[in-house]
Amino acid sequence: MDDFRDFVRERSPALSRHAYLLTGDHQLAEDLLQSALASVYRHWRRVRDDNPEAYLRRAIYHQHVSWWRRRRVPEHLTGAPPETARDDPAEATALRLSLAQALATLSPKQRAVVVLRFYDDLTEAQAADVLGVRVGTVKRHAHDALRRLREIAPGLIDDGERSPR
Template structure:
């Protein structure tokens, strides 16, 4: 199988999963599509080297994460800072929809690295070591970011328990 064919096969097989992760990172379907496309463009240029090293998923996830952080930093520099955020009114949905919205809002209030750690650990179901490898950080960083992120989630969304958070991201 040629490199182009293997890349096309990878794109067909993994685009939906990458899109879900990108959506959890960005919180916007259109930005998630853009992030996945940019990631795949960057990966395509190095596909031969990536596949020579073995499984391409950790590398692709790292590119996705770093592109998201770059966007976040760029938007942070370019966007004017509001003095006070308006109150968000969330419709009173029941069941999984309400939990999903609460998780989405809570994740949006985390720092990008904390969000990435939680998405990879609880949504992608990666081990701590796999998460550290995907993000290019140490195992201790993953543990501390996860601990801090979960503590922050408990503060900003006390109605979400860890069990409900894990169920909502699956």
């Protein structure tokens, strides 16, 4: 299974970021990725020739939803994100923290759609394929998520751009 090991070495950084954006927690993201990798490893011979990364992203998403359903942590809203000076070198860090807080307020499906569409830069059709839903469902979740992000943290989204980065 050298090809699996090569795939993991090559794609782990991107998949780790993907898992982190879904969970908002580094340790949980590592656990999530490891769990998904173990699942994909069992099916590697069947998956490797098709689209292993899409299969793995779907496994990460489904595992995350499964964990989320078991935990059911109550949602809590925080105040507006902290204001930072424009020349402050910590502005990027504050923006990342604000984004993480705002993403944490979204439902798991909305969060997955935002991550796939705007962070992983997948098309609506590709995101729908990864999540195993219809394109219309992806559009609806993206619309609802962006509306909520505009309400919670208006500074994150520049309406002239496509991405909430």
